[in-house]
Amino acid sequence: MELGLEVDDSRRPYTVLAVKGEVDVYTAPRLREKLVELVSQGKHQIVVDLEGVDFLDSTGLGVLVGGLKRLRSHDGDLTLVCTHQRILKVFEITGLTKVFSIFGSVDQAVAE
Amino acid sequence: MELGLEVDDSRRPYTVLAVKGEVDVYTAPRLREKLVELVSQGKHQIVVDLEGVDFLDSTGLGVLVGGLKRLRSHDGDLTLVCTHQRILKVFEITGLTKVFSIFGSVDQAVAE
Amino acid sequence: MQRALVLELDVPSSPEYIAIVRLVVASVASARRALADERVDDLKLAVSEACTNAIEANRVVHPDAPVHVEIWEATDRLEVTIEDSGLGFDPDKLEFPPPITDPERLNFERGLGIPLIRTLVDNAAFIRKDTGTCVRMTVFGGPTDGDDTGAIYMDMSSFADLPPL
Amino acid sequence: MQRALVLELDVPSSPEYIAIVRLVVASVASARRALADERVDDLKLAVSEACTNAIEANRVVHPDAPVHVEIWEATDRLEVTIEDSGLGFDPDKLEFPPPITDPERLNFERGLGIPLIRTLVDNAAFIRKDTGTCVRMTVFGGPTDGDDTGAIYMDMSSFADLPPL
Ligand SMILES: Nc1ncnc2c1ncn2[C@@H]1O[C@H](COP(=O)(O)OP(=O)(O)O)[C@@H](O)[C@H]1O
Ligand SMILES: Nc1ncnc2c1ncn2[C@@H]1O[C@H](COP(=O)(O)OP(=O)(O)O)[C@@H](O)[C@H]1O
Numbered sequence: 001m002e003l004g005l006e007v008d009d010s011r012r013p014y015t016v017l018a019v020k021g022e023v024d025v026y027t028a029p030r031l032r033e034k035l036v037e038l039v040s041q042g043k044h045q046i047v048v049d050l051e052g053v054d055f056l057d058s059t060g061l062g063v064l065v066g067g068l069k070r071l072r073s074h075d076g077d078l079t080l081v082c083t084h085q086r087i088l089k090v091f092e093i094t095g096l097t098k099v100f101s102i103f104g105s106v107d108q109a110v111a112e
Numbered sequence: 113m114e115l116g117l118e119v120d121d122s123r124r125p126y127t128v129l130a131v132k133g134e135v136d137v138y139t140a141p142r143l144r145e146k147l148v149e150l151v152s153q154g155k156h157q158i159v160v161d162l163e164g165v166d167f168l169d170s171t172g173l174g175v176l177v178g179g180l181k182r183l184r185s186h187d188g189d190l191t192l193v194c195t196h197q198r199i200l201k202v203f204e205i206t207g208l209t210k211v212f213s214i215f216g217s218v219d220q221a222v223a224e
Numbered sequence: 225m226q227r228a229l230v231l232e233l234d235v236p237s238s239p240e241y242i243a244i245v246r247l248v249v250a251s252v253a254s255a256r257r258a259l260a261d262e263r264v265d266d267l268k269l270a271v272s273e274a275c276t277n278a279i280e281a282n283r284v285v286h287p288d289a290p291v292h293v294e295i296w297e298a299t300d301r302l303e304v305t306i307e308d309s310g311l312g313f314d315p316d317k318l319e320f321p322p323p324i325t326d327p328e329r330l331n332f333e334r335g336l337g338i339p340l341i342r343t344l345v346d347n348a349a350f351i352r353k354d355t356g357t358c359v360r361m362t363v364f365g366g367p368t369d370g371d372d373t374g375a376i377y378m379d380m381s382s383f384a385d386l387p388p389l
Numbered sequence: 390m391q392r393a394l395v396l397e398l399d400v401p402s403s404p405e406y407i408a409i410v411r412l413v414v415a416s417v418a419s420a421r422r423a424l425a426d427e428r429v430d431d432l433k434l435a436v437s438e439a440c441t442n443a444i445e446a447n448r449v450v451h452p453d454a455p456v457h458v459e460i461w462e463a464t465d466r467l468e469v470t471i472e473d474s475g476l477g478f479d480p481d482k483l484e485f486p487p488p489i490t491d492p493e494r495l496n497f498e499r500g501l502g503i504p505l506i507r508t509l510v511d512n513a514a515f516i517r518k519d520t521g522t523c524v525r526m527t528v529f530g531g532p533t534d535g536d537d538t539g540a541i542y543m544d545m546s547s548f549a550d551l552p553p554l
């Protein structure tokens with residue numbers, strides 16, 4: 001039931017946030033807090049790595065959309081790394097694949 | 113909820129039965145059937161490898177004791193391979209560590 | 225096989241229990257039904273959305289009321305119901321998020337739960353009750369072979385009762 | 390914190406559901422209590438033994454009756470009760486298996502459940518009810534930090550409500 005949140009700052013100007021575990025209404029507040037913290041530290045190019053996420057529901061989507069919105073207002077961006085079909089599906093059904101840039105690896109996300 | 117049961121006959125005169133998963137009153141009947149089948153095929157030196165077992169309750173113990181008894185009556189033996197503390201503990205509490213020979217690996221079990 | 229109640233579960237209206245409800249539903253669905261893993265994942269997500277809403281609904285008026293979960297099965301289907309004691313709502317009168325091409329879309333961080341539920345399960349019913357809301361989610365798919373569990377129940381008698389080898 | 394009912398679960402008197410009961414108890418125990426993994430394993434095993442007995446008891450007289458599971462908690466403990474609708478028994482009058490040194494020991498493939506329960510949990514009570522048996526198993530250990538889940542509940546409002554960064 002723990003959400004893993006690991007920040008990698010070695011890919012400037014990108015900050016990579018690797019999320020591990022299940023993102024639902026119980027764990028999403030921690031994801032939101034972490035994003036707020038990063039933005040407040042002036043990190044405006046955030047790559048959220050969802051490869052370690054086993055489950056993501058609409059609460060998690062809401063936090064990611066909120067983060068994207070906040071970053072865009074700073075001329076930044078929030079992009080995603082995700083290859084797992086079960087997680088991609090949630091973005092597809094909700095149409096959010098057209099809102100987020102989704103990459104197949106962190107390398108690709110920071111290369112663009 | 114599936115119980116894995118794999119028979120390795122390459123260690124004559126020993127037959128190694130590798131068990132994977134949870135052994136409880138739901139899955140124990142399959143373990144018992146497999147032991148009955150092996151005994152009926154004339155296999156009287158059976159090594160039950162419990163390294164892949166995540167959970168074992170008294171129903172599982174009962175099946176192993178029943179197998180041992182049946183094999184002893186054929187001048188055979190049923191020995192165990194088990195290193196996981198959580199499984200060993202069940203044998204310890206019930207005093208069955210004194211009834212079964214328990215080895216740290218299949219190699220050790222077939223070497224004795 | 226008639227429609228039969230398989231399992232009932234009451235959990236507190238607290239977010240940490242949703243993971244347990246998901247776990248239980250997924251375990252029963254995989255054990256009892258011939259469902260692809262993907263369908264089980266869909267059901268899990270729909271259940272999670274319904275539980276999130278049920279908890280939120282309870283918190284407004286009856287924070288101490290549990291969320292009540294039932295799993296029912298019939299030959300061709302599995303049904304999960306999630307019931308709360310909240311004020312209820314009209315699912316046909318929900319505001320839909322604007323199309324994703326609209327820049328306004330980003331202001332909608334919510335409102336995705338019910339559309340997800342409707343998409344993920346074969347049938348979703350939002351039933352208004354006197355005491356709250358019951359969301360019934362149905363997935364079709366036959367029982368697994370292990371359906372008649374009575375048959376494989378081990379009579380606990382010893383090996384001695386088996387026919388001689 | 391007063392003794393409070395955390396969760397109720399009814400499962401059919403069928404062996405395949407015991408794994409689900411174990412899963413639920415272990416999830417709640419790890420999420421709610423400061424218990425070592427080893428203690429959670431002990432509780433899981435005790436619960437499994439009690440469920441096996443409850444199912445067997447129900448099957449004799451009320452095969453359609455469910456096994457009823459409750460999880461209770463107080464500041465210093467977690468209690469799990471497993472209740473059946475069987476004929477009951479006197480736990481003090483059970484035959485004990487002979488000492489393991491006795492060659493007769495091998496004839497005892499059963500009778501290990503109750504001794505295991507007694508050894509594995511801090512307190513085990515076998516309560517005779519009008520309608521069956523209730524086995525209450527207690528483990529001591531404090532709540533985890535996440536105890537007051539209300540505090541971390543996300544009000545579902547958007548980022549916009551946060552103080553400006
Ligand atoms: N069980 C329920 N009881 C009362 N209202 C509900 C319930 N489920 C959904 N609703 C209402 O429908 C709205 C839309 O729900 P949903 O699509 O899940 O999105 P969200 O929960 O993110 O708002 C909720 O905001 C709530 O007002
Ligand atoms: N819930 C119960 N209802 C009725 N009888 C029970 C119950 N639990 C245990 N018993 C009785 O106590 C005996 C010993 O139980 P146990 O130690 O678990 O071993 P086993 O179940 O392998 O016989 C059982 O055989 C049964 O007769």
